[in-house]
Amino acid sequence: MRCALLAVSAAALLGLLGLLALRGCKATPPGKLEKSVVVAAKHRVFIGNRRQKNPLSATPETIADGKEAFSHYCIACHGMDGQNTGVPFADRMSPPIASLASEDVQRYTDGQLKWVIDNGIWPSGMPGSEGTLSDEEIWSIVVFLRHLPPAGSQGEPEMYTH
């Protein structure tokens, strides 16, 4: 049993090394198959906390709170609108930065979105924010994500405009 596990691990490692040798460390966009497998795995296996409910209700105040908390540093990668507007490297990362208005993101439950913000997602580059943001701020961001403004309506992050 132990030998079999070792063999599988070694094969996986070799496969990964082979893939790296073929692709190098270039940040190239994932193929359709890779993307669909990873998205499915994230939704069904890796992203936990599916059942936790948001303790904050969606009011103009909580949406504004979420927008403010989002502006602390999420905008550096996701743009002011959560749809990457003005983020110069959004398409050049591997995987590219997803639009938070996309169906792939909006299909997560509130609890899963909280989990993603708390823990980040390896190896996408998304950092975990637990401790950097309070629970209250993270839940308000989840509310904001459900009520994103129209793409481009918020301008570009200031850091990219000068």
Next chain:
Amino acid sequence: MKKRLMLLAVSAALAITVMILTTDSTLAQNPPRRIEVTASKFSFAPAEIALKKGEPVVLVVHSADAAHGLRFRELNLEVKVDKGSKSEMRFTPDKTGDFVGHCSVFCGSGHGGMALTLHVTE
């Protein structure tokens, strides 16, 4: 004579009433309890405060380094304080319980852990 006695009695009663009212308003004008709070990266000191319901209080929030804030969502209270400055949060707790306030001005990597708990009792 009777009339005079009645007048005296009424006057005395009025005087006593005025005295009581004056004493009460003096009590009401007692200064609220002032509590000094220091906000610094990444904590509040003290981190817990015991309060009495109905007792007016002023939290004087000092910033020891960067800009900070203190917000109690449940109590609808918020104050912001600039770097090296101080601000006051005046209120009278009207319900008992534990209320957790957080820093409301983003101040760095430990910002999310900055909390101050108010324990309000009868």
